[in-house]
Amino acid sequence: xxxxxxxxxxxxxxxxxxxxxxxxxxxxxxxxxxxxxxxxxxxxxxxxxxxxxxxxxxxxxxxxxxxxxxxxxxxxxxxxxxxxxxxxxxxxxxxxxxxxxxxxxxxxxxxxxxxxxxxxxxxxxxxxxxxxxxxxxxxxxxxxxxxxxxxxxxxxxxxxxxx
Amino acid sequence: xxxxxxxxxxxxxxxxxxxxxxxxxxxxxxxxxxxxxxxxxxxxxxxxxxxxxxxxxxxxxxxxxxxxxxxxxxxxxxxxxxxxxxxxxxxxxxxxxxxxxxxxxxxxxxxxxxxxxxxxxxxxxxxxxxxxxxxxxxxxxxxxxxxxxxxxxxxxxxxxxxx
Amino acid sequence: xxxxxxxxxxxxxxxxxxxxxxxxxxxxxxxxxxxxxxxxxxxxxxxxxxxxxxxxxxxxxxxxxxxxxxxxxxxxxxxxxxxxxxxxxxxxxxxxxxxxxxxxxxxxxxxxxxxxxxxxxxxxxxxxxxxxxxxxxxxxxxxxxxxxxxxxxxxxxxxxxxx
Numbered sequence: 197x198x199x200x201x202x203x204x205x206x207x208x209x210x211x212x213x214x215x216x217x218x219x220x221x222x223x224x225x226x227x228x229x230x231x232x233x234x235x236x237x238x239x240x241x242x243x244x245x246x247x248x249x250x251x252x253x254x255x256x257x258x259x260x261x262x263x264x265x266x267x268x269x270x271x272x273x274x275x276x277x278x279x280x281x282x283x284x285x286x287x288x289x290x291x292x293x294x295x296x297x298x299x300x301x302x303x304x305x306x307x308x309x310x311x312x313x314x315x316x317x318x319x320x321x322x323x324x325x326x327x328x329x330x331x332x333x334x335x336x337x338x339x340x341x342x343x344x345x346x347x348x349x350x351x352x353x354x355x356x357x358x359x
Numbered sequence: 360x361x362x363x364x365x366x367x368x369x370x371x372x373x374x375x376x377x378x379x380x381x382x383x384x385x386x387x388x389x390x391x392x393x394x395x396x397x398x399x400x401x402x403x404x405x406x407x408x409x410x411x412x413x414x415x416x417x418x419x420x421x422x423x424x425x426x427x428x429x430x431x432x433x434x435x436x437x438x439x440x441x442x443x444x445x446x447x448x449x450x451x452x453x454x455x456x457x458x459x460x461x462x463x464x465x466x467x468x469x470x471x472x473x474x475x476x477x478x479x480x481x482x483x484x485x486x487x488x489x490x491x492x493x494x495x496x497x498x499x500x501x502x503x504x505x506x507x508x509x510x511x512x513x514x515x516x517x518x519x520x521x522x
Numbered sequence: 523x524x525x526x527x528x529x530x531x532x533x534x535x536x537x538x539x540x541x542x543x544x545x546x547x548x549x550x551x552x553x554x555x556x557x558x559x560x561x562x563x564x565x566x567x568x569x570x571x572x573x574x575x576x577x578x579x580x581x582x583x584x585x586x587x588x589x590x591x592x593x594x595x596x597x598x599x600x601x602x603x604x605x606x607x608x609x610x611x612x613x614x615x616x617x618x619x620x621x622x623x624x625x626x627x628x629x630x631x632x633x634x635x636x637x638x639x640x641x642x643x644x645x646x647x648x649x650x651x652x653x654x655x656x657x658x659x660x661x662x663x664x665x666x667x668x669x670x671x672x673x674x675x676x677x678x679x680x681x682x683x684x685x
Binding site: 376377378379380381414416418419420421422446447453454455456457458469472473475476477479480481482484512514516518 | 601648649
Binding site: 213214215216217218251253255256257258259283284290291292293294295306309310312313314316317318319321349351353355 | 479485486
């Protein structure tokens with residue numbers, strides 16, 4: 197247990213009641229593979245709740261979206277779009293493209309479902325410390341549109357110790 | 360902070376004690392890439408616990424299973440199976456296939472471990488609101504068998520504010 | 523609801539207050555695709571907190587690391603490294619490799635960002651039961667270095683019912 201890894205117990209919450217809170221963020225995506233940086237919005241919600249230590253769940257109630265955590269650097273965003281296209285090309289045939297969707301017109305989006313399933317990331321979970329998202333220096337939270345432009349919702353759920 | 364994104368704080372829990380609860384779901388999978396829709400079972404557990412706002416963790420205590428959230432549409436399921444086969448073909452050679460497993464017979468399943476590691480999704484986390492899983496219209500929770508047919512367990516853990 | 527799936531409600535926490543706790547683990551990674559088994563360290567933190575039922579979030583505050591759950595078997599680890607190299611080869615050109623990073627020298631690591639985004643796994647979430655990580659027989663928690671050797675931090679956050 198005492199090798200090259202150092203373990204430091206930062207805080208054991210013994211005061212303050214644990215609470216739960218929820219909020220929604222409305223997002224208008226603009227294109228396939230749109231990456232929208234929602235870090236500041238999630239951070240504002242964390243601050244509003246008064247929760248100082250716990251976890252923040254950032255989730256998409258959609259089957260063709262993802263939430264990822266990475267660097268807000270344009271080169272990476274281009275690389276990621278290219279990698280998504282390589283793993284499930286938009287022009288390939290998908291069985292899902294032939295599915296009937298009775299209630300609304302939907303363009304063929306089999307590629308978007310496969311990308312979503314591969315990322316298997318309809319949500320991201322972040323620690324909250326000292327009332328703030330405990331993100332690393334380069335970490336930003338992205339809501340990812342894997343389908344075409346459309347109105348979307350991002351759910352934020354917090355569980356943790358309040359002030 | 361006030362761009363095209365709208366932030367709506369839905370609920371800040373100030374009443375009701377936060378609780379934790381656990382349950383298991385026993386699952387008999389039938390084949391490689393079997394996708395089992397467990398949404399209703401998880402929903403029933405949420406209802407049983409009386410937790411109204413918080414999070415539900417759905418996890419597999421197995422190294423060759425996954426939990427994903429996507430649409431229950433047969434075409435998508437076929438597309439996903441084909442994509443899993445493309446990323447880590449069952450017929451390829453895997454170093455793990457030569458590993459000794461002393462205590463039980465195990466067929467070579469290196470492909471299943473690589474698929475599990477790529478999905479990196481032994482669990483999914485869903486928000487709970489108003490005593491129900493806050494799923495989107497098309498979202499279903501799938502327990503995914505990445506190995507061969509076998510008896511499996513799915514763990515459900517809830518933390519949230521109770522009525 | 524009563525098909526081949528059996529649902530067993532194990533425990534509904536009605537006693538003991540829900541608490542939150544945080545800890546850090548310092549890790550010195552040694553190479554690209556280094557997989558470091560941190561299961562015992564996380565387990566020790568769980569024990570220290572006295573939390574008996576709830577969830578444990580194990581997260582990396584880095585954009586080129588991952589946390590995955592799989593088997594500690596050398597063959598699998600080799601298979602996984604080969605699969606990471608196949609999905610985003612280190613020798614390929616990446617737009618991110620040309621990004622300016624003013625404050626510190628950084629070797630080109632576009633491959634590491636794409637791998638991190640594909641795994642979309644900067645964190646793993648485990649259930650806690652009876653004061654212990656409720657891991658399956660073969661499950662181990664790995665901190666994954668996707669970039670080159672460097673000092674890293676792993677965050678552990680617990681929310682659950684204490685004794």
